Amino acid sequence: xLDRLSKPSRLDTSDPPGARDTLTRILxxxxxxxxxxxRCLLRPPWAVAFPAQRSARFHFVARGGGWLRTQAADWxxxxxxxxxxxxxxxxxxxxxxPDVPAVDIHSLAHVSLSDNIYLVQGDxxxxxxADKARDTAPPDVLFCGSLRFNxxxxxxxxxxxxxxxxxxxxxxRDPTVPALLEAMEREVALDRLGACGILARLAxxxxxxxxxxxxxxxxxxxxxxxxxxxxxxxxxVLAAIHAEPERDWTVPMLAELxxxxxxxxxxxxxxxxxxxxxxxxxxxxxxxxxRWITQDGMRIAAVANRLGYDSEASFSRAFKRIxxxxxxxxxxxxxxxxxTVRVQDGRRELA
Numbered sequence: 001x002l003d004r005l006s007k008p009s010r011l012d013t014s015d016p017p018g019a020r021d022t023l024t025r026i027l028x029x030x031x032x033x034x035x036x037x038x039r040c041l042l043r044p045p046w047a048v049a050f051p052a053q054r055s056a057r058f059h060f061v062a063r064g065g066g067w068l069r070t071q072a073a074d075w076x077x078x079x080x081x082x083x084x085x086x087x088x089x090x091x092x093x094x095x096x097x098p099d100v101p102a103v104d105i106h107s108l109a110h111v112s113l114s115d116n117i118y119l120v121q122g123d124x125x126x127x128x129x130a131d132k133a134r135d136t137a138p139p140d141v142l143f144c145g146s147l148r149f150n151x152x153x154x155x156x157x158x159x160x161x162x163x164x165x166x167x168x169x170x171x172x173r174d175p176t177v178p179a180l181l182e183a184m185e186r187e188v189a190l191d192r193l194g195a196c197g198i199l200a201r202l203a204x205x206x207x208x209x210x211x212x213x214x215x216x217x218x219x220x221x222x223x224x225x226x227x228x229x230x231x232x233x234x235x236x237v238l239a240a241i242h243a244e245p246e247r248d249w250t251v252p253m254l255a256e257l258x259x260x261x262x263x264x265x266x267x268x269x270x271x272x273x274x275x276x277x278x279x280x281x282x283x284x285x286x287x288x289x290x291r292w293i294t295q296d297g298m299r300i301a302a303v304a305n306r307l308g309y310d311s312e313a314s315f316s317r318a319f320k321r322i323x324x325x326x327x328x329x330x331x332x333x334x335x336x337x338x339x340t341v342r343v344q345d346g347r348r349e350l351a
Contacts, residue, residue, distance in 0.1 A: 032056070032207050037145040037200045038110070038120040044140065046122050047095035047102035054153060055146040057086040058207050059094065060181075060199075062188040064140030069093045072163055081185055083167040085210050088153065089146070090163055096140060105144075117196045120144070141188065145203050150295065152287035154323070156225035157215070165210050174213035180206040228272045233258045237269065241281055245288040248308045249281045286322040289315075293330040300327045 035055050042048070044064075050057055059068075060083045067075045068084060071091055075098045078084065086092060093102045103122070111119040151158055167177050184202050187195045215226075229235045237254050254277055255265035269277045285307050292298040292306075304315035319327045 032147045032204050034200050034204055035146040035148050036116040038118040039196055040120040040142040040144055041139040042122045044096040045100045047100035048105050049093045049102040050105050052091040053089040055089050055148045057089050058145040058147055058203050059084050060143040060184055062141040062143055067095050067098050070163055081181055085165045085207050087161040113196050117200060143199050147207055152290055155287055160225060165214055167210055170210060170213035176209045177213060231272050234269055234272045241284055245284045246306055251277055283322055286319055289319060290323055290330050293327055294333045297334050
């Protein structure tokens, strides 16, 4: 159930400075880019299925209400003013009632309002004259979006996030969250010119605030990556690796940072982080490599050289082993993104 997601207490102020500084740097670098948003007008009974995707999903219930179900959890009620973030974009269903058959979101009518912002409409099946009252009732209004993180999907922070993050669970711990929810509700209520665009920007900020509140309030487990950051010695090593992923880190160098022998360092790191130093360093390098390729458009050979690989072939093998696909696939993502249409200076043109 969603109520389990954010129960732990706030990040302990006794954490070593290195842990807090590393988390701060990661949060400062966290960016969410709105891929597309839709204002959904849905007349009950309705049910919409959202297929799994790499981008995160965000939903804000502007008017009415509904139910949310994922593959891992049963139906949960959402009321007006509720917002949820699915950071890994897993399959889920939103419905006016749990027993309504779902249709795919892409099967509903989409009308473009502006660049990457759509009006999505779905009406209940036509009924007889007894259903006229229902047919003329105001529709439920949801604001749904797809967002892309600048962190790699395999990044430890992303891997630790729950399947669903509910804003209401974090509202009492972070005053930013209810303020943003109230601002979104006002925009919907006033229905002013440009409301969809403003809602999209507010959604970006709210999603980032949900994640920040979860990191600060919901990551007090005694094991795992956050616990490793809180370890005074191992946290210092993790901070160094993430600060300079392109550096040719070796076990002796990292052991020296922790002021320990190579054997004791390797044992402590593996016990706390859950994997060997060499494997962790390789993963962080590949996270950075995919970002350089997909977002910055760096050539594969240049990335391999920057990360210290002897050849493009050896880099490609390491990339595929860790990421699960060759770097050429990441390069294709960048090329495809550049080919999307955007609005600039009043004209639609290729980016």
